[in-house]
Amino acid sequence: MAKVKGAVEVDVNRCKGCELCVFACPSKVLALSQSVNDKGYAYAYMKQPELCIGCASCAYMCPDGCIKVYKIKE
């Protein structure tokens, strides 16, 4: 069976750290960073990138449209 692998790219300085993507992710890939962006918000990043399936739930939930989703089939 073809395995689907995904990845997300977060626009760090656009992110406001609302954490909605973290709760929306079915694979628990995302988390908020320990460091902060230019505005002083902790931003979302891929804590467990190997689990991402590229479902785009995080990007659909993101109010600010910070997330780009990529997907490949192996």
Next chain:
Amino acid sequence: MNNNIIAPENLVYQKSSLVKDNVMHYCPGCNHGTVHRMIAEVIEEMGMQDNTLCACPVGCAVFLYKYIDVDTVESAHGRAPAIATAMKRLHPDKLVFTYQGDGDLSAIGAGETLHACNRGENIAIIFINNAIYGMTGGQMSPSTLEGMKTSTCPYGRDVALNGYPMKIANVLAELEGTCYVTRQSVHTAAAVRKTKKAIRKAFENSMAGKGTSIVEIVAACNAGWKMSPHEAHLWLEENMFPFYQLGDIKDK
């Protein structure tokens, strides 16, 4: 590993090109941003960027023209349906929609909304219902739930004093002029997709000249409700949905 996946040919989702690069002024986790994105996506998919006119409200979404790249008119408080009526009558070939909150649509603009719907103007109304006046500091609005605490009813809404919460979408569904009335939400990814479909249908009805379409979106105002964005969504599911039931109210 990720470097192989992150390449332009593997891109499956990003924000619509109609959403401008300005950082939105909304609080972190605000549902307005999500709805803006869905509207922009629908307009882009319909290829209507140059043929869309929007009547902005007064409320948090007052700066909508800064975030969605379509032609907009800033209305006086509550008067967006009146402005949209004029725009649609003068330009019947354009896609005309209003974007309003519950204070704008069901309080100060109740008259304009009722009569625009009663005349059956061919406009789409996107109605964000977060049960509170978000912009001015979380005061009670007509759709505030019974017992819900706001800054102007700190002991909870008392129906003997403040009246009952108003289901304005159900009222508008009774009017002959409306063709499509639905209540949606944006608290999960699946709900966001459903909302997008509802907005698409409303816009298509507007272009087909079927009558007024209303898409009510039950949304959270986490800053006004004094909660984190995720807690606000849980509160929304627990308290708002039993009263404001999701689904199509009218579809003809």
